[in-house]
Amino acid sequence: MIDTTTQRPTRTIRATVNGAPVELVIEPRDLLLHVLRDRLGLYGVKSSCDVQVCGACTVLVDGAPVSSCTTLALEIDGKRVETIEGMATGNDLHPIQQAFVDKAAIQCGFCTPGMVLTTKALLTDIPRPTRAEIEAYLGGNLCRCTGYWNILDAVEDAAERMAGEGAR
Amino acid sequence: MIGVFDIARPGSVAEASALLREHGPDAAIYAGGTELLILLKDRLLEPSLLVDIKHIPGLDAISLDPCGCLLRIGALATHREIERSETVRAALPELAATEANVANIRVRHAGTIGGNLSFAEPHSDPATLLIALGATIALESDAGRREVPAEDFFTGFLSTAREPEELLTEVLVPTVEPGTTVIYERFKIHERPSASLGLVMDIEGGKIGTARLVVGCIGERPVRMIRAEAMLAGQAPSPDLFATAAALVREETDPTVDAFESGDYKRQLAATLTLRALERATGSGATGGAR
Ligand SMILES: Cc1cc2nc3c(=O)[nH]c(=O)nc-3n(C[C@H](O)[C@H](O)[C@H](O)COP(=O)(O)OP(=O)(O)OC[C@H]3O[C@@H](n4cnc5c(N)ncnc54)[C@H](O)[C@@H]3O)c2cc1C
Numbered sequence: 530m531i532d533t534t535t536q537r538p539t540r541t542i543r544a545t546v547n548g549a550p551v552e553l554v555i556e557p558r559d560l561l562l563h564v565l566r567d568r569l570g571l572y573g574v575k576s577s578c579d580v581q582v583c584g585a586c587t588v589l590v591d592g593a594p595v596s597s598c599t600t601l602a603l604e605i606d607g608k609r610v611e612t613i614e615g616m617a618t619g620n621d622l623h624p625i626q627q628a629f630v631d632k633a634a635i636q637c638g639f640c641t642p643g644m645v646l647t648t649k650a651l652l653t654d655i656p657r658p659t660r661a662e663i664e665a666y667l668g669g670n671l672c673r674c675t676g677y678w679n680i681l682d683a684v685e686d687a688a689e690r691m692a693g694e695g696a697r
Numbered sequence: 698m699i700g701v702f703d704i705a706r707p708g709s710v711a712e713a714s715a716l717l718r719e720h721g722p723d724a725a726i727y728a729g730g731t732e733l734l735i736l737l738k739d740r741l742l743e744p745s746l747l748v749d750i751k752h753i754p755g756l757d758a759i760s761l762d763p764c765g766c767l768l769r770i771g772a773l774a775t776h777r778e779i780e781r782s783e784t785v786r787a788a789l790p791e792l793a794a795t796e797a798n799v800a801n802i803r804v805r806h807a808g809t810i811g812g813n814l815s816f817a818e819p820h821s822d823p824a825t826l827l828i829a830l831g832a833t834i835a836l837e838s839d840a841g842r843r844e845v846p847a848e849d850f851f852t853g854f855l856s857t858a859r860e861p862e863e864l865l866t867e868v869l870v871p872t873v874e875p876g877t878t879v880i881y882e883r884f885k886i887h888e889r890p891s892a893s894l895g896l897v898m899d900i901e902g903g904k905i906g907t908a909r910l911v912v913g914c915i916g917e918r919p920v921r922m923i924r925a926e927a928m929l930a931g932q933a934p935s936p937d938l939f940a941t942a943a944a945l946v947r948e949e950t951d952p953t954v955d956a957f958e959s960g961d962y963k964r965q966l967a968a969t970l971t972l973r974a975l976e977r978a979t980g981s982g983a984t985g986g987a988r
Pocket residue numbers: 580581582725726727728729730731732733734750772773776798799800801804807808809810811812813814815816820821822823859863864865866888889890
């Protein structure tokens with residue numbers, strides 16, 4: 530577990546990322562954000578505040594929202610990771626994504642992957658959340674464009690759509 | 698980028714403690730990492746070994762003793778687990794509600810109670826309430842276990858009574874009798890609270906029995922307001938009494954001045970939270986406000 534050229538400690542991790550198995554040799558110090566972006570090309574994972582305040586780097590690990598900027602990549606060993614790239618099925622957007630589009634809940638789009646994934650976690654926990662529950666759950670996802678109202682509307686809309694068609 | 702380190706995953710407290718003893722200041726305990734990884738990214742700390750305690754079995758347990766009088770919260774229990782624990786909700790609903798308002802969903806999901814208390818960052822929500830509740834903190838090493846009252850655990854800014862080779866393993870929280878009210882109030886406009894207040898008070902026959910009143914977040918550590926507590930004991934609740942208590946708290950607090958708030962402003966927050974808590978405890982006045 531010491532790399533012979535760099536003399537640095539390494540670990541092999543195995544995880545499922547957006548449904549596909551991956552095996553990677555990483556260093557213990559590698560952050561999940563960098564592994565997802567730089568090793569796996571998942572650029573929907575955004576880097577912003579770097580201190581777990583803004584939510585732009587949110588991914589789901591075993592269904593729970595995680596700040597990938599402040600999570601060691603080795604923590605995903607044996608786990609299931611979802612990023613925004615895994616939400617749509619072919620050209621069909623996930624109902625949460627479709628709700629964000631239809632409600633104009635996106636402006637510059639930088640916070641959107643984190644918003645959508647956090648919404649997915651919320652609706653898994655609480656399929657029909659109240660407005661207050663949505664505000665509380667999404668309180669750690671910052672958006673500097675929309676003023677939030679359209680996002681809250683989109684989450685409500687997504688909850689309705691998913692209740693209608695059965696969660697996927 | 699974070700400096701190079703290796704990581705160990707001890708399977709027991711004794712093993713973790715032995716590693717800490719062996720590596721001294723080169724080792725750092727790693728739980729949820731919500732505070733630690735920020736220090737590492739900023740290179741404020743450059744350990745060569747992280748001692749990942751998350752794989753020690755049983756350290757995340759939450760249980761109520763058969764007497765119903767003592768809640769045990771394992772150090773690795775996350776804020777989210779405490780918030781959602783039926784045991785905590787039933788035994789001490791205000792503690793569960795306090796945990797539900799810590800940080801954001803991601804930090805609550807990763808961050809542990811043990812990490813929160815061990816780090817002793819002054820703006821901790823649970824620290825203030827746990828001292829008011831008379832909680833005890835269990836510390837364990839390969840040399841044994843000791844218990845420290847929460848009010849003696851915090852010794853200053855980012856410093857505690859914990860020895861370097863000790864792990865915080867458990868928080869022991871006495872539950873309260875039916876007539877006792879447990880209240881947590883805070884004022885928060887930044888990422889973490891600006892001021893917090895914990896109050897545990899019982900009222901019998903129209904008189905206050907004992908009151909434990911703790912002010913947190915405004916100084917280096919949460920502090921019991923001994924003078925206000927003594928003044929309240931044995932008195933009949935009234936607006937005048939509460940105003941006197943708030944005035945005493947204003948005098949008794951010792952705020953640190955920082956870039957965000959002046960000392961006077963913090964004293965004012967503490968006095969206002971005192972009033973709110975006492976009013977809420979007695980069902981009087983306009984309660985609530987920003988939490
Ligand atoms: C954006 C943000 C917002 C926050 N908001 C709030 C808030 O509103 N209210 C609040 O109360 N807190 C808040 N916090 C703090 C949060 O509660 C703590 O970060 C978290 O609980 C720390 O636990 P951890 O397991 O992540 O600790 P780690 O980061 O793993 O460790 C923290 C420190 O404690 C040590 N340590 C960890 N576990 C133990 C143990 N069992 N025994 C001995 N030493 C140990 C580590 O060595 C390290 O020095 C916030 C944090 C962030 C990043």
